[in-house]
């Protein structure tokens with residue numbers, strides 16, 4: 001028995017977090033056992049690594065290795081056991097974020113990222129990735145109303161343009177896994193798109 005692995009992606013300010021709980025509620029109401037988690041993080045060790053990645057200055061390779069170290073621990077301790085039990089795992093960001101932020105944003109070598117991906121997760125990939133996409137300017141406006149910015153949220157518009165383009169490249173590489181959500185629209189319209197994606201898979 002293998003559960004479903006659903007990931008949520010997008011640039012900071014896309015508004016994905018508010019919808020993850022709603023997806024969990026909907027799937028639970030349909031009888032699924034649902035685990036909600038996030039990256040970097042999801043275990044005590046990975047949450048400590050998250051603190052470092054979000055707040056300590058470091059070079060891009062160090063950042064990349066810490067993100068993958070956190071992911072390794074998270075996969076072993078939480079994601080893989082849950083999927084083995086047949087649970088549905090909802091993960092707020094996963095490896096696409098590494099390709100987007102460390103690859104697109106910071107310029108890490110995509111070939112190296114692909115190697116690390118293979119080492120850390122083998123062939124495991126999400127069954128579905130909801131990519132909350134919107135223009136970088138709009139995301140910046142939404143972020144301006146939110147709390148204090150971490151190391152990523154302090155980056156400029158061009159950084160987020162590169163992150164967005166890298167998400168698009170990931171989607172182009174495996175289009176069957178991705179659902180692009182138009183996150184520029186109002187919250188209800190965003191939720192409708194998510195509902196359609198779940199219905200299309202009979203989830």
Ligand code: TYD
Nearest residue numbers: 012039040067093094097098101102152153
């Ligand atoms: P985010 O998921 O937006 O959480 P919050 O809603 O609490 O701000 O923040 C996590 C940050 O980590 C986000 O800016 C993207 C970054 N990140 C990476 O750079 N690489 C990764 O592999 C992952 C998973 C996240």
